[in-house]
Amino acid sequence: MMQAHEEPEPMNDKPASAPNALRRFLDGDVWHSFCNSPVAMLAALIAFVCIFCALFADLVAPHNPFDLASLELMDSRLPPSWMEGGSRNYLLGTDDQGRDLLSALMYGARISLFVGLASVLLSMLIGVSLGLLAGFVGGKVDAFIMRICDVMLSFPSILVALLIDGVGRAIFPNAHDSLAFMVLILAISLTGWVQYARTVRGSTMVERNKEYVQAARVIGVSKGRIMARHVLPNVLGPVLVLATIQVAAAIITEATLSFLGVGVPPTSPSLGTLIRVGNDFLFSGEWWITIWPGTMLVLIALSVNLLGDWLRDALNPRLR
Amino acid sequence: MLVFIIRRLAQAVIVMLTVAFVSFLLFQYVGDPVTSLLGQDATQEQRVALRHDLGLDAPVPVQFGRFIGNAVQGEFGLSLRQGRKVSSLIVERLPATLELSLVAGLIALLVGIPLGVYAALRRGRASSQLLMMFSLLGVSLPTFLIGILLILVFAVWLKWLPSFGRGDVLAFGSWTTGLLTLDGLRHVLLPAITLSVFQLTLIMRLVRSEMLEVLRTDYIRFARARGLSDQAVYFGHALKNTLVPVITITGLQLGSLIAFAIITETVFQWPGMGLLFIQAVQFADIPVMAAYLCLISFIFVTINLAVDLLYFAVDPRLRIEGKVQ
């Protein structure tokens, strides 16, 4: 039976060059969607402010809470400046050691962000590599990696993190601070890599069967090059969305671990540590010691989550 | 179908063995098994004798076999921290955690599903967008912070509800329940809400996105083209197709609830297994950690199996062809 003439599909698998890509991005739907979404812009602003304060805490914070010499015990347990008994010197109040909470927030955020971002990067590295491997090589390697993914997925993240942390503690009972950090980052990153692996594996398998990849293999281009040059760019979109959402999850996991007392070492308090310390003063009415770090934590997590959500919608062609 | 069950059982056994192996490794190489079993104050002779009795000079696979044998009977030795038998500690604490998780799971389902359906059907309206905002908030609030906030508002400021412990419990054999006393119910409320928030938001988002997907399908379009009423389309067709994957995923999340109970129990000093585990991690109490691990994975594996069977019961496509997607 006769068919009417069909339109040819445009080819769009070429890797883009940098300035072209930038122009296409600014013209494209993603940027447009961003400019049209007040929520996304607000979230980006909040995230930016938080990250800025965290990165440049040394310069921005009014006090240095770790400088023991600068602490005044007389100023301990002061409520926020707008309440009765507060002082303008300590905008958000002080804790039981006289540390300024606003400054402690910024330094704490720095630690939290550091651990969160490092974990996500490590997660991405592990997950993307394993995903590429599984998708490209296939066969038994693929089956094995997927089995591990299944098993890991059925365990909640907090348990995996706790376990690795606990084992680390048992193996190195008097660990150096940096070792403790590394164990923590490893623990958190192992909770999140599975998502990357699965997504990348799926995309790799789709790309692997496309003609341009098969052509490249016939010519003799090495598998590694094919994976890096062709498959990877096509996979970046979903990976980026995942990463954004995972940053928030990683920060929260770190905070939880620190709150439980098995996270960052006490000499480098993160927001979670600060919340734990403040928890003891809840019943005596000094709520600010725990609430401010909590608010900062939520602000960071929320703004990152909002950005991740917006990014996912913007990159999803079906929802446009 | 029988083939399917057998295959899944085999998979379950493999997972359990793997976990048991990890626990075994913990015992062998991280903690000192002799110390675990005898406690800290054993004499040198007792240690040597025990090493021989335990067959620690035997090849590793044999030791592993014995470990499995012990584990199946619930024998994990003594807690390093408390000196009591691990098994009795766990039996003592298990009901508290299970009750807390069940109540939290129920809250998450009973609130999450209707909210998700509402957000899908009223998509684009302000109320639904507000709901999605709140759901993001729910995912961005760590569980422990929710607990702290609830304690602050309801226990410290309003003084309506208690902030720690289980309250009055009734005992039935080795099982203790707090759900049958008013005091127990008052005590379980805040922790259960805290634990349920994360699940609730997940369920809500899942239901919403599943329902939106379903509403885009051809069969819904065809149902509309046949002139079926909105009620028939939404609640007859769309809802059932939405709930099938949702209920099964939620079942899997039950295990996750039990694990996340660790955090809630810490905040509320709830005397459950989670609190026990945290104290074990802080103390590097290997026997307790290993026992908790084995128990949790057993619960997980059982739940997964039950959920798979549930899927079979609900989706006719799987039943008749005997194939698994």
Add this chain to the structure above:
Amino acid sequence: MTTSLLEVRNLRVEFPTRHGNLLALDDISFEIAPGEILGVVGESGAGKSLTGAAIIGLLDPPGRIAAGEILLEGRRIDNLPYEQMRLIRGRQIGAIFQDPLTSLNPLYTVGRQLIETITTHLPLNQTQARKRAIELLEQTGIPAAAARIDQFPHQFSGGMRQRVVIALALAGNPKLIVADEPTTALDVSIQAQIIALLKSICKEQGAAVMLITHDMGVIAETCDRVAVLYAGRVAEIGPVHSVIHRPAHPYTVGLMGAIPALDQEVERLLQIDGAMPRLNSIPSGCAFNPRCSQAFDRCRSERPELTSAGGTTAACWLHANQPGQEP
């Protein structure tokens, strides 16, 4: 003008996007008489499915009817509120979609879906509805209908499923069936059966059919009249015999010339250069003019109306000899 069952007048369907309004259907007009089978043919993207969707009132947002009217038995239906239109769907106008695999809810038995539809439109109780459902299945050629009524969709083959779909569409005894590519997703051997079934069952029930397809062979076999769509406009419309053997519009000529025929010796098939324009770059004047070998100045500046051209009606300046000529 005889009483037509369905009348579409100057229908315009547009999609507002941030690049501007995309006009997907531009001034479409045609009629369907009671019991008649009208074919609607054209390439992918010409607007055939959109026309069907607009008629049954299920245009996917943000698409919307921007202008024009759709009349069913003389009554306007394009501006009805959802609830009123819902009463017409299934009862007066039935619809069949392309993919039988996804048209049926996999979690409900075929019987439940049939009975539900029947009871929505006809005042029958459960037992009567079940009897009617079995009858419908038998009419559409499903063997052992009484047993198979309680089976699930995945237990039917592709062709059988489409028969169930046809049964569902006819459950409310509609006067018009909009069939959107009903055989495209089926095996070639099944296609003929389904088309024959559609034709016979509609004749029995006296239902008219709007058969949307890109397959000219099906059109030739089945339809009384055919409308050729191009870039959201009607290029030619007329009795099927005339359109196929004496096409007036150059596009239709090209379409027919591209079909290989067994009884002719042809060295090369006719090919129309170029491609149908995208919605955001439709040329001024006649939409076909860039690809037309007979185009002249007027074609590029003024858009032609449908005018009589021999046995058919075509939108082409080649055939509009005098101004004010009636279509």
